[in-house]
Amino acid sequence: MENIPVIKTERLTKIFPMGKGEFSALKGIDLKLGTGEFAGLIGPSGSGKTTLLNILGSLDSPSDGKALVLGQSIGKLTAKEAAKLRKEKIGFIFQSYNLLQVHTVYENVEFPLLLLNYSANERKKLVMGALEWVGLTDKIKQKPPQLSGGECQRVAIARAMVKTPSIVLADEPTANLDAVNSHNILQTMARMNEELKTTFLFATHDDKVIGYLKRKIYLKDGMIDKDVTN
Amino acid sequence: MKLAFKLAFKNLIGAGLRTWLNVIVLSFSFVIIIAAKGILVGWDRQAKNDMADWEIGGGQYWHRNYDPYDAFSLSDAHAPVPPEFKEEIANGNMVPVLITQGTIYPGGRMQPVLIKGIHPKQNLLKLPTQNLDTTVGAIPAIIGANMARANKLQTGDYLTIRWRDANGTFDAAEICITQIFTTNVPTVDLAQVWIPIENLQSMAMLPNEATVFTFRDGNLIRRGDTGEWKLMTFETLVSEVEEMIKTKSAGQAIFYSILLILALLAIFDTQVLSIFRRQKEIGTYVALGYTRGQVVGLFTIEGAMNAILAAVVGAIYGIPFLMWFAKKGISLGVSSAEYGFAIAETMYPVYSGSLIVGTTILVLMATTIVSYWPSRKIAKMNPTEALRGKIQ
Numbered sequence: 018m019e020n021i022p023v024i025k026t027e028r029l030t031k032i033f034p035m036g037k038g039e040f041s042a043l044k045g046i047d048l049k050l051g052t053g054e055f056a057g058l059i060g061p062s063g064s065g066k067t068t069l070l071n072i073l074g075s076l077d078s079p080s081d082g083k084a085l086v087l088g089q090s091i092g093k094l095t096a097k098e099a100a101k102l103r104k105e106k107i108g109f110i111f112q113s114y115n116l117l118q119v120h121t122v123y124e125n126v127e128f129p130l131l132l133l134n135y136s137a138n139e140r141k142k143l144v145m146g147a148l149e150w151v152g153l154t155d156k157i158k159q160k161p162p163q164l165s166g167g168e169c170q171r172v173a174i175a176r177a178m179v180k181t182p183s184i185v186l187a188d189e190p191t192a193n194l195d196a197v198n199s200h201n202i203l204q205t206m207a208r209m210n211e212e213l214k215t216t217f218l219f220a221t222h223d224d225k226v227i228g229y230l231k232r233k234i235y236l237k238d239g240m241i242d243k244d245v246t247n
Numbered sequence: 248m249k250l251a252f253k254l255a256f257k258n259l260i261g262a263g264l265r266t267w268l269n270v271i272v273l274s275f276s277f278v279i280i281i282a283a284k285g286i287l288v289g290w291d292r293q294a295k296n297d298m299a300d301w302e303i304g305g306g307q308y309w310h311r312n313y314d315p316y317d318a319f320s321l322s323d324a325h326a327p328v329p330p331e332f333k334e335e336i337a338n339g340n341m342v343p344v345l346i347t348q349g350t351i352y353p354g355g356r357m358q359p360v361l362i363k364g365i366h367p368k369q370n371l372l373k374l375p376t377q378n379l380d381t382t383v384g385a386i387p388a389i390i391g392a393n394m395a396r397a398n399k400l401q402t403g404d405y406l407t408i409r410w411r412d413a414n415g416t417f418d419a420a421e422i423c424i425t426q427i428f429t430t431n432v433p434t435v436d437l438a439q440v441w442i443p444i445e446n447l448q449s450m451a452m453l454p455n456e457a458t459v460f461t462f463r464d465g466n467l468i469r470r471g472d473t474g475e476w477k478l479m480t481f482e483t484l485v486s487e488v489e490e491m492i493k494t495k496s497a498g499q500a501i502f503y504s505i506l507l508i509l510a511l512l513a514i515f516d517t518q519v520l521s522i523f524r525r526q527k528e529i530g531t532y533v534a535l536g537y538t539r540g541q542v543v544g545l546f547t548i549e550g551a552m553n554a555i556l557a558a559v560v561g562a563i564y565g566i567p568f569l570m571w572f573a574k575k576g577i578s579l580g581v582s583s584a585e586y587g588f589a590i591a592e593t594m595y596p597v598y599s600g601s602l603i604v605g606t607t608i609l610v611l612m613a614t615t616i617v618s619y620w621p622s623r624k625i626a627k628m629n630p631t632e633a634l635r636g637k638i639q
């Protein structure tokens with residue numbers, strides 16, 4: 018299972034301009050991730066976790082080296098191709114949920130399916146399925162401002178999962194949650210990984226998250242320090 | 248595209264009070280532009296209709312020497328009715344008018360006038376010429392209400408009229424006012440006296456001659472100028488009205504442009520603020536699979552939709568208001584006599600389809616532009632920074 022690379026980077030480098038000079042946030046990352054992995058980037062603040070996740074999510078591009086996601090080279094994609102990749106294959110989960118505030122829970126989860134032109138019937142089935150999974154079927158008409166942080170993050174998970182993406186990229190998904198909620202959403206994601214074989218890549222320094230990871234990739238100063246698989 | 252509209256609509260409604268404030272201000276512009284332009288359209292129509300009804304029909308032939316602004320030209324501006332007009336005159340599709348200079352003496356004062364001869368049986372113009380077809384102890388004459396007021400004349404008054412015949416000899420006779428008519432067209436009213444054309448022809452010793460022919464419809468235009476007669480099309484004859492309306496339009500445009508600009512400024516401001524405040528949302532759209540260009544489109548549609556909502560809101564209170572306004576009209580407090588143009592005491596606005604469609608397109612385009620302008624900035628945003636909400 019783990020031998021088909023979903024993500025592959027070669028000497029991936031990211032340089033940001035900083036004042037007069039520049040700053041290397043990623044310094045030659047070589048990484049391979051297979052289908053169905055449940056992995057996390059772990060490291061102190063500023064070690065380049067988010068930067069790497071953004072590039073793999075085709076929200077940013079490498080300065081040098083290669084980043085292949087599902088066989089597509091991120092730096093070489095046009096804006097349209099990159100958008101298509103995100104739309105079809107990648108689910109994002111953010112620290113601050115990033116739900117659409119004026120939309121209901123149902124509509125937030127439905128949104129990715131609208132972008133993919135699913136029919137109304139399919140949408141309904143998939144949205145209700147995803148909401149059932151995260152345990153929010155009783156809140157479909159509520160809007161994000163009326164939900165707790167844990168509930169918001171569960172909506173975000175449902176939104177990321179509803180289209181059954183190949184990869185879910187989760188940047189500090191528990192940072193705004195208490196312990197109970199953190200464990201709750203981590204269990205949900207672990208279960209999805211088990212049942213749907215979706216590849217998960219986290220960025221975190223939360224021990225609760227680290228406890229669930231099957232593979233821990235330690236970053237330090239933009240380089241891979243250790244790569245440990247359970 | 249359909250999704251973008253749905254999304255834009257939701258976002259706009261979701262923005263609540265701010266949206267409604269923008270929409271209401273914009274809807275004012277809508278309604279006021281339509282009302283103001285409606286007055287001019289109504290005026291234009293009323294003026295042209297009144298001119299057609301009272302004076303110019305579907306167009307005229309003028310004697311080539313005739314100049315309505317030069318009374319002295321009249322002594323040379325007449326000729327016998329050409330044979331090709333005879334049939335149309337006979338079947339009532341053309342009316343000859345002979346015009347000469349004269350003087351009346353109301354209350355002992357001397358008042359120069361134009362004496363206009365017209366056939367009493369004509370029905371092409373609204374002039375009540377049937378009142379010239381009576382027997383009174385003098386030449387029957389009809390005058391306009393403004394002429395009557397200015398000279399303190401009443402129906403049944405007798406007065407002396409003096410004129411010069413074709414040989415330049417002065418002569419005088421008595422006329423009797425048989426009818427005073429009310430019209431919005433000053434050029435058939437002020438300082439003129441209408442009498443039967445046969446009387447005028449014999450008085451002036453110009454048998455069977457005329458100065459102007461008015462015809463019923465534009466079909467005769469095909470004939471063009473003929474002999475001594477110059478064709479004056481309806482369009483030429485109303486061009487002065489058109490010029491005046493154009494001048495008025497320009498004046499109006501300044502007024503409602505200010506209103507529209509204020510409304511657009513509010514929308515522009517909202518857009519600028521949105522793009523700053525909704526960075527995370529913008530980043531989210533990108534993360535979910537939009538290109539930045541599509542997000543620009545989304546925000547543009549959202550802004551432009553203010554115009555659509557404004558049209559709807561404007562219609563809710565605007566349709567009853569505009570209908571009431573069209574029925575009630577507006578009094579401009581000027582009379583046609585003072586104005587020198589065909590202008591009704593009360594003006595009734597007319598809202599044509601093209602006026603409504605044109606205004607909608609104008610407002611929609613202007614709103615789209617001010618919505619697009621700040622939204623372009625999204626295309627230059629870094630989505631990762633937008634997601635963090637860090638752009639200053």
Ligand SMILES: Nc1ncnc2c1ncn2[C@@H]1O[C@H](COP(=O)(O)OP(=O)(O)OP(=O)(O)O)[C@@H](O)[C@H]1O
Pocket residue numbers: 033034035040041042060061062063064065066067068069220632
């Ligand atoms: N757009 C940018 N311009 C300049 N420097 C940047 C930019 N984005 C990130 N950096 C720098 O790159 C380094 C890595 O940032 P990154 O956000 O990837 O860290 P992180 O590991 O996610 O940290 P944290 O745990 O605090 O989220 C940091 O030093 C950061 O200041």
Ligand SMILES: [Mg+2]
Pocket residue numbers: 066067068188220
């Ligand atoms: Mg980070």
